[in-house]
C-alpha cells in the first residue's frame with residue numbers, strides 16, 4: 001500500500017500574502033462598517049438589500065487600492081440570517097477581487113467552542129471563511145489554539161487583541177504592571193511566529209494608545225507578524241500617532257479606518273480617492 005501524498009496547501013501562508021498585497025497596494029485596510037446612519041447618508045435603506053449595496057460598493061471602490069478590507073461582523077449580524085448571507089457574498093467577492101478580507105468578529109471561547117469558531121471563520125470551504133479573523137484572548141491565549149493552528153494549515157491569519165483603541169480597554173489590558181496582560185499576549189503571539197517568514201499571528205493595537213506598548217515593554221519588532229491598528233480617522237489618530245505608538249515596529253503596521261473613509265460614499269470615485277488619500281497620508 002502506498003502512502004497518500006499530503007494534501008497541497010490551499011494557498012500561500014497569510015504572512016506572505018499580506019506582504020505581497022502591501023507591496024502591490026500599500027498598507028491600508030478599509031473597514032466595512034455599515035452603520036445604519038451611514039446607510040441613510042448613502043440614500044440606502046437599513047435593510048439587507050441596503051447592506052448589500054453598501055458593502056459591495058465599498059469593495060468595488062477600495063478593493064483595487066488597498067491591501068485589505070475588514071467587514072465589521074456585528075453590523076451584518078444585526079440584519080440576521082440575511083445579513084450574514086450578505087457577508088458571505090462580500091467575502092466571496094473579495095477573494096475573487098484579490099483583496100484580503102479580515103472578518104472583524106472578535107471571537108474567543110473555551111477550546112471546544114473555539115474549534116467551531118475556527119472552522120467557521122478559517123476553515124477550508126466554510127461559507128464565512130475570510131483571510132483572517134480578529135480574536136480576543138481573555139479566556140487565555142492558549143484557548144485560541146484551534147484558531148491559531150487551523151489558520152496556519154489553511155494559509156489564513158488571526159489578529160489577537162492586545163491594546164485596543166478604546167479607553168476602557170486599559171482596565172484589563174494594562175493590568176499586571178510590568179508583566180501586563182498586553183505584554184503576555186504580545187509575547188505569546190510572537191512565539192507562534194517563530195521562523196524567517198512573516199507569521200500568521202497578528203496583534204491588534206490601537207493607534208490611539210499613545211506610548212502604552214513602549215511603557216509596558218511589548219517587544220513589537222520581535223512579533224514577526226502584522227499589527228492591525230484601528231483608531232485612525234474617526235477615533236482621532238493620524239500619521240503622527242502611528243509613528244509615536246509603533247516606533248521601530250511601524251513596518252509591521254496595517255492601519256485600518258472605517259467611518260472616516262466610508263463617509264466619502266456613495267460616489268465610488270470619491271470613496272476610492274478617500275481611501276487612496278488616507279493610504280498615502282498614513283504612509
Ligand SMILES: O=C(O)c1cc(=O)[nH]c(=O)n1[C@@H]1O[C@H](COP(=O)(O)O)[C@@H](O)[C@H]1O
Nearest residue numbers: 031072134164165206230234235257258259
Ligand atoms: O478589532 C478591531 O478592528 C478594533 C479593535 C480596536 O481596538 N478598536 C476598534 O475600533 N476596532 C474596530 O475597528 C473599527 C473602527 O472603526 P472607525 O472608528 O470607524 O474607523 C470598528 O469596526 C471597531 O470595532
